[in-house]
Amino acid sequence: MKIRKRLKKAGWITFFVTPGILIVFVFILLPLFMSLFNSLFSWNQLIRHDFVGIDNFKRLFTAYPYQQRFSNALGNNARWFAVTMLVQNLMGLLFGYVLSRKIAGSQIYRRIFFIPVLFSIAAVGFLWGLYLRPNGLVNALLQLIGLGKYASAWLGNAGTATYAIILVNIWRWVGFPSLVFLTAINNVPSECTEAAYLDGANEWQMFKRIVFPLIVPSVTIITVLTVIGSLNVFEQVYTMAGLDGAPNYATDTIGTLFYRTAFGSVDSGAPEIGIGSAVAVVIYLMTFSISLLSIMITKSKEVEM
Amino acid sequence: MNTMRFRFASFGKRIFIVLMQLVMISYVILIIYPLFSMIISSFKSTRDIMRFPFSLPSGFDFSNYVSVWVDKGFSVYFLNSLYYTVASMVFVVMFGSMAAFGISRYAFKGNTMLYMLFLSGIMLPLKAAVIPLFQIVKGFGIMDNPLSVIFVFIAMGIPSTVFILSGFMKTIPAALEQAARIDGASELRIYSQIVMPICMPSVALVVIYNAVPIWNEFFFPLVFLQSDRLKTLPVGLSSFIGQHSTKWELLFTGLSMAIVPMLIMYLFMSKYFIKGMTAGAVK
Numbered sequence: 206m207k208i209r210k211r212l213k214k215a216g217w218i219t220f221f222v223t224p225g226i227l228i229v230f231v232f233i234l235l236p237l238f239m240s241l242f243n244s245l246f247s248w249n250q251l252i253r254h255d256f257v258g259i260d261n262f263k264r265l266f267t268a269y270p271y272q273q274r275f276s277n278a279l280g281n282n283a284r285w286f287a288v289t290m291l292v293q294n295l296m297g298l299l300f301g302y303v304l305s306r307k308i309a310g311s312q313i314y315r316r317i318f319f320i321p322v323l324f325s326i327a328a329v330g331f332l333w334g335l336y337l338r339p340n341g342l343v344n345a346l347l348q349l350i351g352l353g354k355y356a357s358a359w360l361g362n363a364g365t366a367t368y369a370i371i372l373v374n375i376w377r378w379v380g381f382p383s384l385v386f387l388t389a390i391n392n393v394p395s396e397c398t399e400a401a402y403l404d405g406a407n408e409w410q411m412f413k414r415i416v417f418p419l420i421v422p423s424v425t426i427i428t429v430l431t432v433i434g435s436l437n438v439f440e441q442v443y444t445m446a447g448l449d450g451a452p453n454y455a456t457d458t459i460g461t462l463f464y465r466t467a468f469g470s471v472d473s474g475a476p477e478i479g480i481g482s483a484v485a486v487v488i489y490l491m492t493f494s495i496s497l498l499s500i501m502i503t504k505s506k507e508v509e510m
Numbered sequence: 511m512n513t514m515r516f517r518f519a520s521f522g523k524r525i526f527i528v529l530m531q532l533v534m535i536s537y538v539i540l541i542i543y544p545l546f547s548m549i550i551s552s553f554k555s556t557r558d559i560m561r562f563p564f565s566l567p568s569g570f571d572f573s574n575y576v577s578v579w580v581d582k583g584f585s586v587y588f589l590n591s592l593y594y595t596v597a598s599m600v601f602v603v604m605f606g607s608m609a610a611f612g613i614s615r616y617a618f619k620g621n622t623m624l625y626m627l628f629l630s631g632i633m634l635p636l637k638a639a640v641i642p643l644f645q646i647v648k649g650f651g652i653m654d655n656p657l658s659v660i661f662v663f664i665a666m667g668i669p670s671t672v673f674i675l676s677g678f679m680k681t682i683p684a685a686l687e688q689a690a691r692i693d694g695a696s697e698l699r700i701y702s703q704i705v706m707p708i709c710m711p712s713v714a715l716v717v718i719y720n721a722v723p724i725w726n727e728f729f730f731p732l733v734f735l736q737s738d739r740l741k742t743l744p745v746g747l748s749s750f751i752g753q754h755s756t757k758w759e760l761l762f763t764g765l766s767m768a769i770v771p772m773l774i775m776y777l778f779m780s781k782y783f784i785k786g787m788t789a790g791a792v793k
Contacts, residue, residue: 214616217697221612222624225605225668231646232665233631236639243641300537303530306514314534316780317541322787323776325726327744328768331751332548335761342547345563376540381791384784388792408526426791437635440728444748460637467641468733481641488638496633 237489244482250475261483271480277454278462281367285458286435288368293375294382294427301386302412315387319380326377330444333373334360337445360445363455370445370456374438382427389423390416418508425503429496436492439464459488548769551762559758574763578750582760584767586739587746594656594742595725598663602720603713605664606671611701614676615687625676631669632790636662637729647734658734659742663727667720670790674719678712679705718786725772743768 244261247254265271300318304311321329336342337359344356359369393416401415439460442450448465450457467481514527551559552574553567578584613625636643647658687700695704706713731742741749747768754760776783 215618218612218616218618221608221697221701225609225672226624226627228605228661228665229628229631229668232643232662233634233636233639233669234627236636236642236646237634239642239645240639299533303514303534308514308527308530308534309516310531310534314538315784317538319780319784319787320541320545320773320776323722323772323783324769325728325744327726327728327748328765331747331761332544332765332769335758335765336544336547340560342544342563349564381788385788385791388788408523423792430791433633433635437637439637443728463638464640467644478641485638485641488635492635492638493633 240482240485240489243478244486246479248478251478253478257479261479262486265480265483265487274454274457274462275459275484278450278457278459281450281456281458282435282438284367285371285438286431288371289375289431289435290428292372293379294431296375296379297382297427298386300379300383301390302416304383304387305390306408315384318383321377322380324377326374326440327444329373329377330370330441333376334445337369337373360456361452363452366446366452366456370441373445374441378434385423385427386420389420393419418506421503421507425500425507428499428503432495432499433492436460436488436495459484463488545769545773548762549766552759552766554759556756556758559762574759575767578760578763578767582750582764583738583741583746584743584750584764587741587743588771590656590740590746591725591743594659594663594731595721597656598660598667598724599717599721601660601664602667602671603716606668606716607675607706607709607713608701609668610672610675610679611705613672614679615684615705625672628669628672631665632673636666640729640733643730644733653734654736654740656735656740659727659731662730662734663724666727667724670719671716674716674789675709675712678709682708714782715786715789718783719789722783722787 243253245256245258247257247260265275300314304315308314339356339358339361343359344353347353347356357365360366397415397419398411401411406414437460438458442456442458442461443464446452446456448461450461463481463484466477466484469476514523514530516524516527519527547563550567551563553570554562554565558565558567609628613621613628643662647653647661650657652658652661682705687704690700690704726744727742728744728748731745732748735741735745738746738749747764750764751761754764
């Protein structure tokens with residue numbers, strides 16, 4: 206009787222869990238192992254050849270043109286992370302804090318700040334791509350306010366292109382950290398802020414000593430999401446600079462480089478599954494280790510309530 | 511009392527409030543104006559867009575919209591996006607909630623491991639897996655077939671669904687289902703008629719959390735669907751922009767067509783969108 210009951214329970218668990226686990230396994234976990242496997246072989250287009258060990262990784266890190274392209278792209282991903290953390294997440298922190306203090310109009314502001322978060326990266330990228338053209342809206346505005354001499358081919362100039370694309374992405378996404386921080390700040394117990402307020406703390410002291418230490422868990426989440434997002438950049442560059450990371454690879458990222466290696470190509474014009482899989486493995490490892498690192502760093506700063 | 515009301519504020523605080531209002535209003539303009547400009551530009555000629563970028567259109571002629579919607583295939587792209595999003599969301603909710611139910615409502619060995627297995631799907635960058643996914647999709651013979659992206663979308667949605675729903679299901683008191691069990695209800699009935707109805711608010715969050723990124727997804731439809739008649743709105747927009755790069759009024763019409771429907775939906779349900787999109791990041 207007891208065994209029958211347990212078997213029945215096991216049957217039900219299997220019934221409920223299997224469809225989900227099957228799909229996650231086939232389309233998320235299996236590809237992870239296949240990437241690892243593929244990266245250890247030499248490939249001729251889509252045909253697998255010999256086992257070559259870590260040869261693909263060696264070529265990626267040492268041989269021309271892979272090494273140059275790879276470190277260039279990685280540098281740009283680092284730029285994405287640094288600028289996004291500094292500009293977008295600090296703005297988000299400021300917006301979240303000010304909105305939480307119920308400044309007049311805060312209900313409308315928070316709704317408006319979130320609007321671009323809903324749009325596809327592709328649409329936002331193409332829209333701003335138009336505005337950033339030499340004869341586009343941005344330069345027209347500079348001329349209108351008498352700063353015409355600063356007008357520039359924002360996306361055609363190697364010095365500005367990556368930053369222009371990053372800023373467009375921040376335009377789209379800053380509402381997200383703002384509202385995550387807003388929710389977190391609203392969850393700070395009001396006794397804490399009331400007490401500080403009665404002690405005569407000013408806004409900066411209030412933020413630094415009371416609010417920020419209590420919202421570190423949200424800072425962790427936003428940091429990890431920024432790590433993942435920065436390593437995943439693709440659509441933004443594809444829509445505003447093209448697959449080659451024009452001009453002259455100035456906007457190239459791991460995502461676009463990976464796409465070119467996987468589907469043709471960096472070196473010979475044909476898909477290179479071996480090197481491409483090596484790039485994928487590096488992306489997996491970096492996402493995992495950097496996320497873990499930022500969790501550890503911010504976890505150590507968390508305060509128990 | 512402890513808020514930033516101008517009337518009761520000290521002098522220093524008043525300066526801070528005015529400064530912050532300026533920042534907020536500037537940012538509102540920075541968000542609204544580009545969208546406004548996009549819409550008015552779709553009613554202007556290319557020449558007027560370049561020569562008088564800040565002027566209003568002389569009239570509202572919707573022939574560009576008709577041409578983009580009918581002749582340029584946006585109606586097809588739109589319906590494709592709708593079809594792929596709805597089809598994948600049905601299975602995301604179904605399989606995701608079933609798995610969440612299995613994990614959170616039964617105690618068994620390997621329970622935590624199973625949960626972690628689902629969670630790993632949130633952290634892994636799926637784009638990096640495109641080569642093996644390409645091989646798998648080819649192996650199933652569903653290249654250039656809607657099923658390819660629908661499967662990938664379902665896989666994208668399940669981990670976060672399990673995470674959000676099992677978190678909620680754990681808070682439902684066990685007494686509810688014990689009572690039903692004593693009355694002889696089957697496990698399937700407990701899931702579908704007792705637990706799921708209670709979960710509906712969380713299911714709504716899950717739907718928004720996943721449907722918006724799926725609707726907007728660019729990468730996988732770009733890789734797996736080559737036929738023009740199968741393309742989604744973002745990918746269709748991309749090829750449209752490539753073909754008409756000098757006709758600015760057409761470009762702005764296409765962009766408006768891709769962006770404005772979402773904007774209108776947001777105007778009516780902004781509260782749910784904000785709550786849904788941030789569901790994975792706030793407790």
